[in-house]
Amino acid sequence: MTEQDQAEYTIGEAAEILQVSTRTLRHWDDIELLTPSWRTWGDHRLYSEEDVERGMNILIYRGAGVALKDIAELIDATSSSRTAILRNQRKMLLDKVSHMQELITAVDTLLTAETLKEGKTMSTEDKIALFGENWPVYDEEARERWGDTEDYAENQKMVAQMSKEDILAAKQVAEEFKQMLIDAHSHAIAPGSKEAEEVVDKHMATISPYMPMSRSKQVLLARMYVADERFAEAYGDHRQYLLELIEAQAQAEGIDLSNVAWE
Structure with missing residues (x-):
């Protein structure tokens, strides 16, 4: 097949196939992760089928939590090198799961606070009905893994100070955010736009009642959402x-x- 016979995709067409924004493709080009095979006389990007396939591989590795700076090395590496890199990535992902502690332990502390305020104990059945059937697993995992950490202690302190109205308000914000995210995705709101910033800040507002938040922590939490299938339900x-x-x-x-740090 000659170069002229190969399929050509504009940046918009390639973005649609890969389900990413054109801004993302431009960024990948800038960092030489996915460089289009051709450019028009007007300097517009044109992607080949091989380029699109590489883009799909990038998304697979990104979905596994691999940093963009490491993906090119993975794609271009030998099979044995990829195995070693992926094993290391698996270890890193397991470490990143630690960041779910603030979300998970908030549930347990919330229940404790409710017990203290209302003078009654919620049964396990009540907790499962309120927070989902996986609550006992998350609760036990949080206590065993993070019960002695500073973040756990801070989370317990913050939630214990919340009134029932505060808790209900926080849950309402979380529900509003879910719908806001769905609407933004369906309308293809571009990353980096003013509208996107509002979505990002709304997400921050769903977490901040339970723990001290920062943009760096938010990035790591979002990466965890992608890496951990348990967040598919949310x-x-x-x-x-x-x-x-x-x-x-x-x-x-x-x-x-x-180089994002939990700070």
Whole structure:
């Protein structure tokens, strides 16, 4: 097949196939992760089928939580090298799961606070009905893994000070955010836009009642959402999109996405 016979995709067409924004493709080009095979006389990007396939591989690795700076090395590496890199990535992902502690332990502390305020104990059945059938697993995991951490202690303190009205208000904000995220995704709100910033800030507002938050922590939480299938119930098919929104906002605020710290 000659170069002229190959399929050509504009940046908009390639973005639609890959279900990412054109801004994302431009960023990948800038960092030489996915460089289009051709450009028109007007300097417009044209992508080949091989380029699109590489883009799909990028999304697979990104969905596994691999940093963009490491994906090119993975794609271009030998099979044995990829195995070693992926094993290391698996270990890193397990470490990142630690950041779910603030969300998970908030549930347990919330229940404790309710017990103290109302003078009654909720049964296990009540807790499962309120927070889902996986609550006992999350509760036990949080206590065993993070019960002696500073973040756990701070989370317990913050939630214990919340009134019942505060708790209901926080849950309402969370529900509003879910719908806001769905609407933004369906309307293809571009990462980095003013509308996207509002979505990102709304997400921050769903977490901040339970723990001290920062944009860096928000990035790591969003990456965890993508890496941990247990968050599919909360954010469904919008997890990757939410990550794109949060990372774009963090980058605009000067955060190095290749070196994000929990701080």
